[in-house]
Amino acid sequence: MQKRRVAAMKRDFADLHLRLNVKDSAGTSRLINKAAKLGYRLIAVPLAPETRREEVAKLRETCREADVDFASRVDLRPRTPNDLMVQLRRLRRKFEVIGVACENKQVARQAAKDRRVDLISFPLLDFRRRFFDRAEAELASNSLAALEVDVKPLLVLEGPARVRLLSCLRREAEVAVKSRVSIVVSSGVAVEMLLRKPREMAALAFLFGLDEDFALDAVSQNPCAIVKRNREKLGSGFVAPGIRVVREGKDC
Amino acid sequence: MKRAKRRYLALQIDSDGAASRKEFMYAVWDAVVKLYGEYGASLTGLTLIDYDVERKTAILRTSLVTVNMVRASLASMRSLAGAEAAVHVLAVSGTIKALRKKLNW
Numbered sequence: 001m002q003k004r005r006v007a008a009m010k011r012d013f014a015d016l017h018l019r020l021n022v023k024d025s026a027g028t029s030r031l032i033n034k035a036a037k038l039g040y041r042l043i044a045v046p047l048a049p050e051t052r053r054e055e056v057a058k059l060r061e062t063c064r065e066a067d068v069d070f071a072s073r074v075d076l077r078p079r080t081p082n083d084l085m086v087q088l089r090r091l092r093r094k095f096e097v098i099g100v101a102c103e104n105k106q107v108a109r110q111a112a113k114d115r116r117v118d119l120i121s122f123p124l125l126d127f128r129r130r131f132f133d134r135a136e137a138e139l140a141s142n143s144l145a146a147l148e149v150d151v152k153p154l155l156v157l158e159g160p161a162r163v164r165l166l167s168c169l170r171r172e173a174e175v176a177v178k179s180r181v182s183i184v185v186s187s188g189v190a191v192e193m194l195l196r197k198p199r200e201m202a203a204l205a206f207l208f209g210l211d212e213d214f215a216l217d218a219v220s221q222n223p224c225a226i227v228k229r230n231r232e233k234l235g236s237g238f239v240a241p242g243i244r245v246v247r248e249g250k251d252c
Numbered sequence: 253m254k255r256a257k258r259r260y261l262a263l264q265i266d267s268d269g270a271a272s273r274k275e276f277m278y279a280v281w282d283a284v285v286k287l288y289g290e291y292g293a294s295l296t297g298l299t300l301i302d303y304d305v306e307r308k309t310a311i312l313r314t315s316l317v318t319v320n321m322v323r324a325s326l327a328s329m330r331s332l333a334g335a336e337a338a339v340h341v342l343a344v345s346g347t348i349k350a351l352r353k354k355l356n357w
Contacts, residue, residue, distance in 0.1 A: 038340070155328060158286065193266070193336045196327050200341065203323035207287070212320070 017186030137179035150188030269335030
């Protein structure tokens with residue numbers, strides 16, 4: 001019990017979906033500082049594929065000043081599996097996290113089996129287009145893609161819409177846990193007042209059936225593992241998982 | 253009869269407006285009832301122990317088994333007395349004394 005408590009205290013919390021307007025530096029700085037104050041150690045910001053390097057560097061600097069680690073992220077909304085492959089080929093090596101918003105079943109299946117995809121998400125209010133079933137979970141489990149759940153709709157929706165969303169999320173979370181698919185709980189917010197502490201996010205995950213440990217992993221261990229894995233892959237010496245170039249030269 | 257175990261939650265209210273004790277408690281009950289219904293709310297045994305309008309802090313008491321329910325309800329609160337607000341849990345403890353000691357209140 002004591003061991004578990006100590007492990008829980010040592011967690012580094014992450015929010016992989018903080019929506020920032022890169023052009024508004026004051027608002028960006030405020031939101032990043034707020035995230036740091038609430039206890040996040042890592043944040044990922046979805047950027048447009050054509051975002052300039054200077055803007056990313058500026059964002060990284062703001063995060064460094066707030067003592068938060070920054071990860072670049074891109075969200076893809078492909079219409080066809082082929083479109084997804086093209087976008088992944090173009091962007092995978094430019095961003096640390098890649099999320100795919102699955103708008104149809106073919107894209108969902110392709111995203112779940114492609115090892116270059118980190119996060120898969122589904123339309124929040126269109127329940128017929130949430131394709132996270134057992135087949136999807138099996139594919140995602142083999143490719144290490146995680147299911148991303150934003151808590152923002154749980155905060156802003158009320159009444160029957162929230163009831164329906166919770167019921168849907170509960171079913172998906174159960175499938176994910178059974179198939180050993182990681183769940184990542186993110187905020188998905190763009191305003192300070194909707195930002196919650198990591199443990200509060202975990203408490204909201206409790207609403208769709210995750211127990212305490214799973215919920216805490218969804219805001220700490222799972223997102224951190226994705227970023228760590230991708231940074232290793234994007235590093236210059238990476239060859240394959242567990243293999244990297246240590247030294248090059250004739251004397252090797 | 254077995255004594256019911258309780259937990260005390262120290263809260264920080266993040267809001268531009270100033271809500272009275274009554275308004276705050278009404279908003280908390282409202283959030284709990286919205287998420288868990290009247291039956292669920294009746295299990296929580298929520299009581300406001302302390303409320304400081306100036307420091308925007310509060311101490312709530314709830315039953316141990318419903319701590320997660322209360323946490324989720326507090327996290328789902330978006331407004332307080334007509335102003336945008338967020339309620340953050342600073343600490344949870346088994347006694348008020350330990351809670352105050354933890355936070356130096």
